[in-house]
Amino acid sequence: MFLAVLCLCTLGSSLAQAPPPHFRPGQEPITPLPPTPIQDPQQVALGDRLFHDPRLSHDNTLSCNSCHDVSANGASVGQPKSRIDAGPELNTPTVFNAALNYRLNWEGNVRTLEAQADQTLQKPQTMGSSLDEVLNKLRGDQDLSKQFREAYGREMDGPGILAAIATYERTLLTPGCRFDRWLGGDASAINAEELAGYGLFKSLGCVSCHQGVNVGGNMYQRHGIFHPLGSPEPEIVRVPSLRNVAVTAPYFHDGSAVALAQAVQKMGYAQLDRVLTDDQTKAIVAFLQTLTGTYLGRPVTQAGGSRQADAPR
Secondary structure (H helix, E strand, O other): OOOEEEEEEEEOOHHOOOOOOOOOOOOEEEOOOOOOOOHHHHHHHHHHHOOOOOOHHHOOOOOOOHHHOOOOEEEEEOOOOOOOOOOOOEEEEOOOHHHOOOEEEEOEEOOOHHHHHHHHHOOOOOOOOHHHHHHHHHHHHHHHHHHHHHHHHOOOOHHHHHHHHHHHHHHOOOOOHHHHHHHOOOHHHHOHHHHHHHHHHHHHOOOOOOOEOOOOOEEEEEEOOOOOOOOOOEEEEOOOOOOOOOOOOEEOOOOEEEOOHHHHHHHHHHHHOOOOOHHHHHHHHHHHHHHEEOOOOOOOOOOOOHHHHOOOO
């Protein structure tokens, strides 16, 4: 699903001419996920309940979890697309680790999780509701109203609903991936091919856009620099996180790549004007497979329950 801008940026010489990669423990451009932040447990529990409540949608059929299934990859079976206003259909991004992005949505037009929850409620193509409509429904639920009072010390209101959902979403981090363990000093966490893939990831320039704690998510980038890459709109997208990318197919903003190797090769051509070899592609894919973390102690899996072939070990 992510990998819209796997930034295989500038490359002036062939791989054979490039110097061998150097690995510097503690000085790599990618950093491990932080511990899950401590949140008020009552507010988290309320947010969890609201996240799974279909009454947030106008017709009472769609919950946040319907499109962001936290029992799988934080997205959904079949990867349904969403529409922003009258714009193009966009591939549904995962909610896992979204709290670490500096902007939200593909267009990066939302700054906070609270604002995103409010926007989603109002979108005709998703919830088709409003905060007032949701309040009118939920205030009639005595048990939920009691839970809200216990969590926030006041009667249920709109800001509290949005805050509870955002508080829950901030706990949706997926630590424990093998690459983070390698960054932490466990040399046995990744194998030689995966390490070579990481070297390519750096030497080809991918890491110039996909770096930091979320391996992306912290800048905007244009796609299709040399050749088209999926739908032309939006032309500029928020660089996605590559965490859990091996289990969040399909890829790109329009979901037009169905397999990770296909996505890597398309990125090389579109962003580099370069045809990656099968060996290069295989190595980069092997590295990307080490970015799959865990949620509630279980490896994140592809929607539908299938696990990547190279699951975290």
